[in-house]
Amino acid sequence: MSQRDDAEEARDQLRKPLLQTGSWYRMSSRQSSIMSSSAQMLRDGSVSVVLCVLIVALGPIQFGFTCGYSSPTQAEIISDLKLSISESLVVAAVPNLIGWLSISFAVDSSFLFMGRLLEGFGVGIISYTVPVYIAEIAPQDMRGSLGSVNQLSVTIGILLSYLLGLFVNWRMLAVLGCFPCALLILGLFFIPESPRWLAKMGMTEDFEASLQVLRGYDTDITAEVNEIKRAVASSSKRTTIRFADLKRRRYWFPLMVGIGLLVLQQFSGINGIFFYSSNIFANAGISSSNLATCGLGAIQVIATGISSWLMDKAGRRLLLIISTTGVTLSLLLVAIAFYLQGILPQDSDLYHIMGIVSLGGLVAVVIFFSVGLGAIPWIIMSEILPVNIKGIAGSVATLANWLASWLVTMTANLLMSWSSAGTFTIYTVVSAFTVIFVSLWVPETKGRTLEEIQLSFR
Secondary structure, three states, X not given: OOHHHHHHHHHHHHHOXXXXXXXXXXXXXXXXXXXXXXXXXXXXXXXXXXXXXXXXXXXHHHHHHHHHOHHHHHHHHHHHHOOOHHHHHHHHHOOOOOOHHHHHOOOOHXXXXXXXXXXXXXXXXXXXXXXXXXXXXXXXXXXXXXXXXHHHHHHHHHHHHHHHHOOOOHHHHHHHOHHHHHHHHHHHHHOOOOHHHHHHOOOHHHHHHXXXXXXXXXXXXXXXXXXXHHXXXXXXXXXXXXXXXXXXHXXXXXXXXXXXXXXXXXXXXXXXXXXOHHHHHHHOOOOOHHHHHHHHHHHHHHHHXXXXXXXXXXXXXXHHHHHHHHHHHHHHHHHHHHHHHHHOXXXXXXXXXXXXXXXXXXXXXXXHHHHHHOOHHHHHHHHHOOOOOHHHHHHHHHHHHHHHHHHHHHHHHHHHHHOHHHHHHHHHXXXXXXXXXXXXXXXXXXXXXHHHHHHOOO
């Protein structure tokens, strides 16, 4: 290969995104010799979309493991490192993924802060990249179910961190958090790039090869290829989006829906509930609060699994309305139970009954959240954003989600110390507004191609 060819190849590699590493089906002979046997085995058949989804789902498992890390470990960390309450709040609040080793070998709070900060970069990328990748590779009749695997994997990661936290100390738990990430890096070498991204980059041959691999070598992809080409050609007529263009409905409406859903998802208070679930259970009188938290994580996994099965049957919008309505009523029940506990004598039977009611309401919140509000905002965001602004718009939506998550996490313990009933009343009001938001503005995307969805906003 000439020096000029080497230089061109190097420039091409710089233009490709994080998930490009799976383009083994277009590798040169020098590259393909590294993994010839494994790649050839996949190439002789077809790369299942489900296999690709399962590989990238290792990212959300790492995401969930990071989110769940605080609950079983915070008391032990505070004791071992002699942290103050304010220091532990800062450590728990900073979003999460690559700093597990820093956490594992921590000698003071600065190591924990650095680890959580590094984790946050990784989780931030995963939380946007994975749902978009799944949406862009999945057939339209499977996009909802496969897209919800993202949230299902998050809940599995949370449950794993809860369960392992019962048996290992916080340092070993941080080491175990490295494994999903390591497996993800290896798995990325065996999945193809998003065909829609390749089409947008003008890599026509690679785009068609990637789509053929995903759909199977015996599948006729002509109609889908032509539809994607038309959508890309339409979005490429103007390569630069000006600020004034955001006033057009085709841009501002999907941006409003995507950002609105992701922000309202966090303001339901779910991360505050899960990050400090052990404390919430302890305050409610449950002696084995960590074990109860594991049970809550298991319920979330089951409910999210049911949601994945229903996604392409019931539709996104209907599930969201049911989910947000259920969350609102459940939060209201918890708020009332905590309020009555605050005015009743602690030795009365009614006081203990209200403790049981609050726990039942908390479980109901998790179930209803998992049925729709947990997964669907990410799915809809990845479906409705126009291809020519998807990168920047998706990043803004993800940033808004994480800022909302940070705010909820930072204020959850403070609000609970102020008033448990007041805290859940605030979450109830936000959740009630979410019902209205979904009913008025969120479109149904079930059974429509990405190109059809984006065309409907023009």
